[in-house]
Amino acid sequence: MAAPFLASASDYVDRALGGFARANADVVALHSDPVYIRAVAPDPGRRTGLVSGGGSGHEPMHAGLVGRGMLDAAVPGKVFASPHNRQVYQASRAVAGPEGVLHIVKNYTGDRINFGIAAERLRHDGVRVQRVLVDDDIATDSADTATGRRGTGATILVEKLLGAAADTGLGLSELATLGTRVAARSRSIAVAAQAHTSPATGRLAFELDEAEVEYGVGIHGERAARSVPRPPLEELVGRMVEDLLTRTPAGDRALLLVNGLGATTAIELHNVFAIAADVLAERGVGLGGSLVGTWTPALDMKGFSLTLTMLEDDWQSLWDAPVWTATLRK
DSSP, X not given: OOOOOOSOSSSHHHHHHHHHHHHTTTTEEEEETXXXXXXXXXXXXXXXXXXXXXXXXXXXXXXXXXXXXXXXXXXXXXXXSOOOHHHHHHXXXXXXXXXXXXXXXXXXXXXXXXXXXXXXXXXXXTOOEXXXXXXXXXXXXXXXXXXXXXXXXXXXXXXXXXXXXXXXXXXXXXXXXXXXXXXXXXXXXXEXXXXXXXXXXXXXXXXXOTTEEEETOOTTSOOOSOEEEOOOHHHHHHHHHHHHHHHSOOOSEEEEEXXXXXXXXXXXXXXXXXXXXXXXXXXXXXXXXXXXXOSSOOTTBEEEEEEEEEOOGGGHHHHHSOOEESSOBO
């Protein structure tokens, strides 16, 4: 396995953030101490700031989703590591509106702790703050998992719907309630045929037989509870969709995210989407919208995830609302 193309062995995350900000200077600005990315032209009608973040290695989540119609700021940590609470605090102070700031947090222990500490500091300063916790990964939906479902690809859909709602001037409590509803109606599952490459060693994080897939892999390289024989793609995607439908609240219209884990090509992902959309149609579930691409990778893992969000009646207009970020623009 070849070593990654990185500028250095130590500050490659900072170099990447600097390059990203320079390449997208019309949309974002980089704050260097502490590090965070913020939108340069948020909607003037927004009264509540939206902040998310997490470990690097998952780009474009979250920095690529900062901009009008989505996040006001994103806080990156090192690869697969939570950002420091000081970063979250300073970013939140910078973008808090008259109504305060809403934190969109993936369900990982480090993220919960550091966003929680930042929230306490903000409240001490008189800044109103609430949290939406995203916990969509059905692979960890078990009583044996102490932390519960991990937060993964549904974060993208939560951020889009909340960003559109925030641009209408919705208040902090209303946004928190909406975000919690969206998260509750979202579920994801991921599979991988090959692990990611460690930036430190240039080697695969784990070995997998080419005749197997990891069913329920995590976005930080966590192995699934089990490896399974690799079936034909139609069978694999059908199983994933059926598993999602059995664990997602009932509905007849959904958002579908087909997400590459870093080393999966567009032609592969669109094959996955075509199969998933057909299976959903057969089950009487129409699509209110979709995203297909690399949105929440695990560095260069060879695999993909599926996310379903069952729409409520008043969410379609939020999905269709304009958005202008470095990565998502319509």
